[in-house]
Amino acid sequence: MTGRRGGRPLVPAYLSTGGVARPSRPHVERLTVLARDGTPLPAGLPAAELALLELLSGGALTVVEAAALLRLPFSAVRVLAADLVDRDLVQARAPIPPAERFDPDLLKRVADGLRALKHQ
Amino acid sequence: MASAPSSTSELPRAGGTHLPDDARDLVKILVTGPFGVGKTTLIDSVSEIRPLHTEEHLTEASVPVDDLDGVREKETTTVAIDFGRISLPGGIVLYLFGTPGQERFRTLWDDISYGALGALVLVDSRRIDASFDVLGLVEETGLPYAVAFNAFPDAPSHYTGEQLRTALDLQPGTPMVTCDARDGHSSVDALLALVQHLIDDRPAEAR
Numbered sequence: 001m002t003g004r005r006g007g008r009p010l011v012p013a014y015l016s017t018g019g020v021a022r023p024s025r026p027h028v029e030r031l032t033v034l035a036r037d038g039t040p041l042p043a044g045l046p047a048a049e050l051a052l053l054e055l056l057s058g059g060a061l062t063v064v065e066a067a068a069l070l071r072l073p074f075s076a077v078r079v080l081a082a083d084l085v086d087r088d089l090v091q092a093r094a095p096i097p098p099a100e101r102f103d104p105d106l107l108k109r110v111a112d113g114l115r116a117l118k119h120q
Numbered sequence: 121m122a123s124a125p126s127s128t129s130e131l132p133r134a135g136g137t138h139l140p141d142d143a144r145d146l147v148k149i150l151v152t153g154p155f156g157v158g159k160t161t162l163i164d165s166v167s168e169i170r171p172l173h174t175e176e177h178l179t180e181a182s183v184p185v186d187d188l189d190g191v192r193e194k195e196t197t198t199v200a201i202d203f204g205r206i207s208l209p210g211g212i213v214l215y216l217f218g219t220p221g222q223e224r225f226r227t228l229w230d231d232i233s234y235g236a237l238g239a240l241v242l243v244d245s246r247r248i249d250a251s252f253d254v255l256g257l258v259e260e261t262g263l264p265y266a267v268a269f270n271a272f273p274d275a276p277s278h279y280t281g282e283q284l285r286t287a288l289d290l291q292p293g294t295p296m297v298t299c300d301a302r303d304g305h306s307s308v309d310a311l312l313a314l315v316q317h318l319i320d321d322r323p324a325e326a327r
Contacts, residue, residue, distance in 0.1 A: 059136075100144075120129070
């Protein structure tokens with residue numbers, strides 16, 4: 001087993017969530033999309049939450065990408081994200097909009113997209 | 121982590137860190153197989169971002185039994201889960217998750233495979249038996265899959281497709297392709313074989 005590739009995280013994982021182990025929202029998954037609106041940041045946010053908000057100020061990211069970029073475990077960022085969503089500082093949306101979840105053409109669109117990739 | 125050999129046929133790596141503005145449907149495919157089979161190499165060959173990884177907790181008990189027999193030039197084993205991203209036309213973003221498929225990773229597997237379209241199982245034909253565990257787990261969890269033999273330069277070429285199919289005990293309908301995980305176009309072809317299988321295999325009423 002190896003340690004983290006490249007440097008130490010800013011905040012140890014077990015401290016980053018303030019000791020909370022489970023997200024307040026059950027449906028925050030790896031590919032849940034997190035985005036910020038322009039709401040000013042309240043003062044006194046914990047460092048890990050602030051780091052996540054700063055990351056999102058550049059654009060939307062999935063939870064799993066945010067975790068990788070912050071070098072925190074997915075399980076920790078899931079907790080942080082759920083907390084920020086609860087406080088309306090971050091918007092979360094499902095990986096696929098509910099109306100399109102059972103779109104029978106989705107797989108076909110994935111196949112077409114992969115074929116197009118080869119001709120770029 | 122050993123870095124992937126430079127690709128002979130690179131796809132453009134155009135992605136920024138953040139999601140493209142038109143990203144609408146985010147889908148996921150698992151790339152699985154035994155340690156050292158080339159999961160990260162395949163993901164790297166097609167991802168628009170440098171593959172990222174998250175640290176995942178494993179129990180200490182699994183550490184001493186990681187099987188490195190026959191694996192050369194793989195300097196480390198790791199419980200980091202590598203993943204990559206491909207933005208496709210039409211607002212689809214495809215994520216590839218390199219997922220270890222051994223039974224002791226079952227909880228992690230269940231978590232990562234949640235919502236996945238299917239799995240691409242990478243097999244090293246020099247050590248086919250190393251894939252039995254993975255195939256068992258994939259079948260047990262019911263995720264549709266395709267098998268891709270990663271073409272290592274010294275892989276035995278004398279096996280016929282039927283021999284390999286029999287050795288892996290695959291269903292007749294399970295796609296079996298050969299790919300070079302270092303080559304982006306070849307990796308895309310392997311992914312296409314899987315996605316086409318998912319389309320063909322869909323229950324008639326869902327089409």
